[in-house]
Amino acid sequence: PFGFQIKETDEPARTGRKKILIIDEEEAKIVRQIFDLYIERNLGFKAVASHLNERNIFRRGVPWSTSTVNLILKNTMYHGEKLFNQKTWKTKTAKENGEVVKMAVPAIVSQDTFELAKHKRKKRSPKCSHPRVLSSPHLLTGLLRCEVCGAAMTMATGTGKKGGTYYYYRCTTKTKKHKHLCSSRPVSMEKFDNMILGALADQVFTNERVTAILREMKKQMCGGSGDDQKSLEKQLAIVNNKIDRLYDAIINGIVENDEDTKSRMDGFKHKRAEIAAKIESYDKSPRAMLEQVKMDEVKRWSALLRGKLLDQSSGFSKEYLKLLINKIGVNGNQITISGDSRVLVGAIKFAAEKKNPTTPQGVIGFNEVWRARRDSNSRHPGSKPGTLSS
Secondary structure, three states: OOOOOEEEEEEEEEOOOEEEEEEEHHHHHHHHHEEEEEEEEOOOHHHHHHHHOOOOEEEEOEEOOOOHHHHHOOOHHHHHHHOOOOOOOOOOOOOOOOEEEEEEOOOOOOOOHHHHHHHHHHHHHHOOOOOHHHHOOOOOHHHHHOOOOEEEEEEEEEEEEOOOOOEEEEEHHHHHHOOOOOOOOEEHHHHHHHHHHHHHHHHHHOOHHHHHHHHHHHHHHHHHOOOOHHHHHHHHHHHHHHHHHHHHHHHOOOOOOOOHHHHHHHHHHHHOOOHHHHHHHHHHHHHHHHHHHHHHHHHHHHHHHHHHHHOOOOOHHHHHHHEEEEEEEEEEOEEEEEEHHHHHHHHHHHHHHOOOOOOOOOOOOOOOOOOOOOOOOOOOOOOOOOOOOO
């Protein structure tokens, strides 16, 4: 694959010697540049390909295309994981996750960077967002839903008594079907946009609120079936001890080296391999990422985010909302905001590494609701910014 070289080792194989993948640093620089252009510079597949081709940066002599850029961004090898046995060779249908074989390879980009690109591809996919939604200058386009009938809420215009045009969000059921089919009320676009951003900055993404969300996530994860690093290492030590004791018993003649003993030994070794695999993959798990978040990082991220979120002129607000928020439901006086939970963890870690979330794409995407509780302290859409919490 592009970015790698094949190196022959001294270890014998069935034919010749075994080969391993090593990073080709010259090509790896281009791979990292592609991820940077897509995430940091906010370029699409075509724009990334054009940027590279204009500078005579080719893929082993061949110009880049949208498809080759997409293949780079979606290939798990670049974050250190080669996948085998993904499809049935006859039908080409995808196999179950349990059948896919994973092998570690040298990573060119971090897991966080790869997941961020994956999340952005999904958000920009025509299956998830219409192209007009992605290009619309209106802040909440594609996010607002009417909780009364379930339809989307889109921009509408009207003429004031003294002339001039004013803008508001209105349920599409009332706009496209009949005004009596839904009882929802329209809301002023400018007032509503300011209120939502103010609420997110002053009520949701505050140091105190985010800390509470992270605390709740830790509680939920620790209460589940997953084991933390220390627990896994303790389990591994216990299994290794059992294997050593069984070996000692065989050597000292306390137990016979029969089929039953061999079966017990195989069981211990299988268990050891399972635990070792869990330990190896733990660093990439959401729980490990969550445990790495420091409180000073949360405080710094919240402070930096507030100013950027409230600055609508920079374009940061809409891009950030598209990544962070899945839906804003409006039902009379009640507004419910839902989005990704572990994306907050990625955003905080990303900001800590970058020192400043200079782009709205500084968010790592996963797929869980980020609200710490299922409640909502709702306020009327016409109230002042900062009165809504989620």
